[in-house]
Amino acid sequence: MTALDHRAELLPFAIGDDPGYALTHLTRAHWSVRLWGNLGPLWADAFSLGLASARISILRGFARQDGAGRWIADxxxxxxxxxxxxxxxxxxxxVFGTPAPDDxxxxxxxxxxxDGGPDVGPTLYLEVRGPDRLGFLGSLLxxxxxxxLSPREMLITTRDGxxxxxxxxxxxxxxxxxxxxRRILGALLDSAVLASRARAASAAAPAS
Structure with a gap:
């Protein structure tokens, strides 16, 4: 499939090597957490699935690794x-605990x-869309x-479900x-799209 718009956005830089986090209570229903430091290649997998196990959704955010291997995420x-x-x-x-057994x-x-074209630099660009649910990000990671494969930068958005x-x-x-x-990943993603279409067709079929 062809790549969608993936223009780079300006993100802040990591503030140090040592891992840390800061939590902010934004509203009655929403919180913001910022993480930084050397977190390892699979931290986002463990973090997002850990939140899903705790029934906490990620509504939006970003994460980026700098050239020294340090992360900044919000x-x-x-x-x-x-x-x-x-x-x-x-x-x-x-982030550092035992990964959740639930995938x-x-x-x-x-x-x-x-897309792995030269316009995205020495990385493989992936963009996905799908019905949001608890664990969506974690299952993909x-x-x-x-x-x-691990993301060196990611942008997370949820809009209208x-x-x-x-x-x-x-x-x-x-x-x-x-x-x-890349071919193996493409086949996996194709299967995920076909599964979505099969579910939609099943839901639209009249009851017998």
């Missing part, structure tokens, strides 16, 4: 029914774009991790993903 969170108070959580434990559920997409997430991907070692890995 996410807006919405606790669901039965979720713990975010101020009671140790967010670094989510976040099946990946269901309405569209994706995959877990699947990428199984291919030894639809997730729109953008990633600039490299391998765990920092290399550009190979053509073989």
């Amino acid at each position: 996410f807006v969170l919405a606790p669901g029914a039965g979720a713990p108070e975010p101020s009671s959580l140790d967010f670094l434990s989510l 976040g559920g099946p990946i269901v997409l309405s569209h994706y774009a995959l 877990r699947a990428l991790g199984r291919l030894e 639809e997730a729109l997430d953008r990633f600039f991907l490299k391998t765990f070692s920092g290399a550009v993903p190979s053509e073989q890995v």
